[in-house]
Amino acid sequence: MTAAATATEYLEARAVHFRRGMRVILDDITIRLHSGEIVALLGANGAGKSTLFRIMLGFFKPERGEVRLNGKPLADFSRRALAQRIAYVPQAHVAPFPYKVRDVVLLGRLAETGIFRAPQAADRRAVDEVLERLAITHLAARRYTEISGGERQLTLIARALAQGASILVLDEPMTGLDYGYQVRLLQHLVDLAGGGRTVLLSTHNPEHAVQAATRIAVLRDGVIMADGPPEQIITPSLIRVLYGVAVSTLTNIEGRMVIVPTMERVLDTRREPTRP
Amino acid sequence: MARLMFMPVLLIGVVLFALTIGRYPLEISDIIAFFQAMAGLKPMTPERYELLHNIIVEIRLPRILGAGLVGAALASSGAAFQAVFRNPLVSPGILGVLGGASFGAALGILLFGNWALIQLSAFGMGLVAVGVGLLIANMFGHASMVMLVLGGMISAALFTSAVSIVKYTADPYEQLPAIVYWLMGSLGGVDMMQIRWATIPIVGGLMVLALFGRALDALSMGDDEARALGVPAQQVRYGVIGAATLVSALSVSLAGMIGWVGLVVPHVVRLALGPGNARLLPASAFSGAIFLIIADCLSRSITRSEIPIGILTELLGIPAFIIVLRRARQGWT
Numbered sequence: 339m340t341a342a343a344t345a346t347e348y349l350e351a352r353a354v355h356f357r358r359g360m361r362v363i364l365d366d367i368t369i370r371l372h373s374g375e376i377v378a379l380l381g382a383n384g385a386g387k388s389t390l391f392r393i394m395l396g397f398f399k400p401e402r403g404e405v406r407l408n409g410k411p412l413a414d415f416s417r418r419a420l421a422q423r424i425a426y427v428p429q430a431h432v433a434p435f436p437y438k439v440r441d442v443v444l445l446g447r448l449a450e451t452g453i454f455r456a457p458q459a460a461d462r463r464a465v466d467e468v469l470e471r472l473a474i475t476h477l478a479a480r481r482y483t484e485i486s487g488g489e490r491q492l493t494l495i496a497r498a499l500a501q502g503a504s505i506l507v508l509d510e511p512m513t514g515l516d517y518g519y520q521v522r523l524l525q526h527l528v529d530l531a532g533g534g535r536t537v538l539l540s541t542h543n544p545e546h547a548v549q550a551a552t553r554i555a556v557l558r559d560g561v562i563m564a565d566g567p568p569e570q571i572i573t574p575s576l577i578r579v580l581y582g583v584a585v586s587t588l589t590n591i592e593g594r595m596v597i598v599p600t601m602e603r604v605l606d607t608r609r610e611p612t613r614p
Numbered sequence: 615m616a617r618l619m620f621m622p623v624l625l626i627g628v629v630l631f632a633l634t635i636g637r638y639p640l641e642i643s644d645i646i647a648f649f650q651a652m653a654g655l656k657p658m659t660p661e662r663y664e665l666l667h668n669i670i671v672e673i674r675l676p677r678i679l680g681a682g683l684v685g686a687a688l689a690s691s692g693a694a695f696q697a698v699f700r701n702p703l704v705s706p707g708i709l710g711v712l713g714g715a716s717f718g719a720a721l722g723i724l725l726f727g728n729w730a731l732i733q734l735s736a737f738g739m740g741l742v743a744v745g746v747g748l749l750i751a752n753m754f755g756h757a758s759m760v761m762l763v764l765g766g767m768i769s770a771a772l773f774t775s776a777v778s779i780v781k782y783t784a785d786p787y788e789q790l791p792a793i794v795y796w797l798m799g800s801l802g803g804v805d806m807m808q809i810r811w812a813t814i815p816i817v818g819g820l821m822v823l824a825l826f827g828r829a830l831d832a833l834s835m836g837d838d839e840a841r842a843l844g845v846p847a848q849q850v851r852y853g854v855i856g857a858a859t860l861v862s863a864l865s866v867s868l869a870g871m872i873g874w875v876g877l878v879v880p881h882v883v884r885l886a887l888g889p890g891n892a893r894l895l896p897a898s899a900f901s902g903a904i905f906l907i908i909a910d911c912l913s914r915s916i917t918r919s920e921i922p923i924g925i926l927t928e929l930l931g932i933p934a935f936i937i938v939l940r941r942a943r944q945g946w947t
Contacts (some may be wrong), residue, residue, distance in 0.1 A: 395841070395842055397842075419847065422844070426838065426839065433834065435884070436888055441888075441890055445832050446829060447827075448844050453828055453832075456828070
């Protein structure tokens with residue numbers, strides 16, 4: 339596997355502008371990802387996160403501006419060459435056919451083998467390695483349609499790793515996962531970035547962003563309104579602007595940021611029943 | 615792949631068996647003796663050789679080969695369309711090829727009455743109908759999958775109503791029964807000439823489909839994912855639609871409308887071998903061939919007069935499909 343990312347591997351969007359009909363979806367977006375970073379893209383529904391991802395993955399072209407990988411426009415890469423460098427992890431979904439988990443992960447090797455060549459022993463070994471690394475070897479023979487949402491998400495991450503790509507783009511990977519899987523998934527992402535990969539994920543949840551990300555970019559109405567280290571970006575006023583709720587931010591004993599919603603009304607109603 | 619090697623062997627066995635079925639009684643040993651004589655390995659009296667040559671090569675073999683080609687084409691294109699449309703309930707008619715071919719055949723019966731022209735017209739109209747479906751789907755920019763399905767539905771509806779118009783204007787004593795009979799499907803009209811020109815495009819189309827097997831696995835996950843995996847989704851989709859349309863249009867022009875094969879056979883094979891298309895597509899082709907050869911044997915031997923094979927495949931397909939449904943409940947939730 340071409341696992342270890344080189345220090346020069348980077349992906350950037352330059353002054354990207356995108357419209358659908360008359361509606362501006364993305365307006366002059368510039369963002370650059372370096373290896374070893376975990377960048378969390380924060381924004382409400384409809385902020386343009388998915389569109390930005392699709393453009394950065396080369397699924398469609400921006401109206402103006404461009405996306406460059408290692409300084410070269412995405413258009414200069416073949417689909418397969420891109421797949422060897424950038425992997426996409428969609429939200430866990432239900433496949434229409436009951437593929438085995440191992441076979442879903444094996445699809446990641448298509449980038450290496452091309453579509454007309456059968457997978458070789460080396461490809462199967464690569465799949466086994468990835469399954470082991472994410473501790474889901476026990477799922478290998480299970481049907482992808484029958485495992486839980488968290489297990490599916492891990493399977494899709496395994497597939498992305500099997501691609502051997504050094505840049506991972508994850509579209510709201512935490513959605514629908516229980517607490518245990520959320521924490522484990524964040525831990526995996528931290529490990530991957532520690533190994534030199536670049537991780538870009540979108541999320542609704544600022545707490546996830548604070549826990550795992552090395553950098554947070556905030557997308558609102560198609561504009562990047564903030565981009566920087568979590569401690570600087572996440573402030574009570576930003577959360578109020580983005581989500582319309584009041585929070586306070588604390589620093590815990592390990593020096594890490596914690597976001598605490600101020601639940602005045604909830605506390606009030608909780609007290610009520612005890613009144614005579 | 616090694617697990618599939620029994621399928622060609624089974625197919626040859628079924629072909630040999632099918633050669634024994636018919637009015638004139640023949641044993642498997644007669645068939646084998648004839649082929650040995652044909653290869654010059656064993657002597658045979660000229661009169662007997664002549665007789666067997668007539669029965670086996672001129673009468674029975676074209677029909678059996680026809681059944682095999684048509685069955686393979688329908689089953690394999692059905693499996694391919696199911697992967698392209700990410701839906702296990704799709705059959706080869708999804709883009710309108712069957713409706714178009716029916717119209718072409720009906721029109722041919724009305725205008726020409728010549729068998730070769732009827733087949734040509736069926737084949738051509740099958741392709742035209744898919745073209746119309748794709749055109750409608752792409753009318754408002756890049757076709758999404760839903761648009762393709764809707765385009766196919768509209769095209770199928772258009773050509774099906776055109777069939778009704780042709781039926782209405784057809785002569786009710788000669789042409790109308792011919793049209794109705796053609797729509798039921800029959801392998802009775804297949805001769806060696808047709809087999810010769812249909813074999814290469816059908817087998818070629820089946821091989822193209824099988825080659826796209828792994829790409830179809832990726833495509834069945836969705837376009838974005840397929841692209842992210844390095845698969846050019848749009849090109850693969852249209853390549854597969856092209857090959858599947860070619861083979862199904864050829865099959866309809868050979869044998870008329872033969873239902874259920876393209877839906878049921880891929881299902882049964884998927885349950886047996888798993889959903890991986892690199893195996894599913896060739897295995898479906900072999901299974902479809904075997905299934906239709908056996909169905910054709912039944913259609914010409916159950917009663918004295920032949921039962922249209924389209925009726926038989928429907929009758930055989932329904933119980934098979936119910937069994938599949940029972941087992942498939944776990945499969946595609």
